[in-house]
Amino acid sequence: MKQAAFEQLHGPTWKSLEALLQILEQGQVPDPAEQRQFTSLFRKVCHFHALAKDRHYSSFLVDHLDDLVVRAHQQLYRRKHPVLYPLLQFIVRDFPARVRAERQAVLWSTLLFVGPLLVFWLGVIASPELVYTVLSPLNAANMESMYNPENRVLGAARDADTNWGMFGFYIYNNISVAFRTFASGLLLGLGSGFFLVYNGALIGAVSGHLTNVGFTTPFFTFVIGHGSFELTAIVLAGAAGLKIGYALLVPGQLTRLQALQQSAQGAIELVYGVILMLLIAAFIEAFWSSNNLFAPWQKYTVGALLWALVLGYLFSSGRRWESGR
């Protein structure tokens, strides 16, 4: 068949696809009868495209059909992005299941974080000058004044406006830190490992230092509440990073690229969870941890409950569906 005859015979088909595409690409909804024709038109145009190419029709025609096929492909394989139901499903079932599935990475990450934390905590208690290996004297002094009981008005809450300001800061700072901890795991896990060890050592040193100075009550009543969500989230972000780093290092039967892509799919689920946990942590830290209206025993009780909640949730939520699989 000559090209001119081909164009005359089938031109109307791709013209109607083109018209339909223009409507769809502008985000409008075509009328239902036309919409139903879309797939059949698309299949036909795919066929014409293949024919035109095979018959060596002019490249201009082929390129035109090419463009239509690419655009229609984008429309046909468009996904909807519903938010609410998948989010609930993720919180109740998928996230804890993912954490349990990655238990190896999570254990290593915990070790890399809690290990230095304990070492520095005990180390600083044993020899107080050790604190200056990770903390400058100025920072150490700042920490002291922050948690000095004399600087606090007992029985008074920080005013709500400052709380909001701190809420914003915690979100900006903590989630960015978590993202970097995750992403730098791509450097064969070294980046995540570094952030875990460094943060662990820092927190351990501060805890040890404040224990030495005797400010334990203001410090621990402050951190115990949000620590449940925040520290766990940092460990999970590290675990996600270690996971992609490990996939690159030991790809197994896959190519390194495939291994990386596969592990990134799993790791990003951990990151979703980390974002949610850090949002909660920021909220607790800004509005509950800073509140001095409550007695220490009340804060310790709530803190312990929050820890139990986080760990219990990660260990057991969604198991019902998991065993069925």
Added chain:
Amino acid sequence: MDPSAIIDTRLTLETPEGTDLSLHPAGFWIRCLAYAVDWAVRFAVMFALWFVTLSLYSGMAGAVFLIGLFVLEWFYPVYFEVWRNGQTIGKKIMKIKVINDDGTPVGFAAALIRNLLRVVDLLPACYAAGVITSLCNRRFKRIGDLAAGTLVVYTNPVRPPPALEAVGSRPVPEGLSTDEQRFLLAFAQRGQTMSMARQAELAEILKDLVTPGGSAAGGPAAGDPAAGDPAAGDPVVAIKQMANTIVGRRAPAGSR
């Protein structure tokens, strides 16, 4: 296998419908420009936000500013890539977009992965890791693209502007493949940017193919204004005439 694999960056992808999509991966430079535009947009929004929140001077406003900063820094590209057709503002202006490796629109997970791993692409400075990685693979993928399984392509393949030089038209030789036709077209399109001598030099290579017998033996179509043109034996003119045929100037009667 096919010559286009060597000559340009066109990438073909077989679809479930049994035909090939052609995609044109976008290179480092155009993405740089798009990034610069995005950066300017973000900076402007950030500055406006800073200005407004600063004037309010309260903790709440500070929170809005910091959360805004956080969202702009990490989720600006994610939002546009997922919900705005794979295009941030900069990408839209530069006519490029992000898609999955299989040609489908990107989802949230892929968009988040490629934008979080930007942290590694940035290393050690000025996107050096990303640039080097993108120059080391045929699809110009940076590290984030590799991990997420995405690539950046031109939205519109470069279409020949129908206005080529008016030199008449002439049938294309039998059996030229689609790609070979594209090369003739590309020559005609880029003709304006080259000196006549350079054009003649390049066209000379194809002399035997485009003007068999030296003179007008290939034969401009009857009734064509170029029929009596003494330059009909010139390969440059011959190629331009064929280009006109390819873009469809051949038979205005047929298309109307």
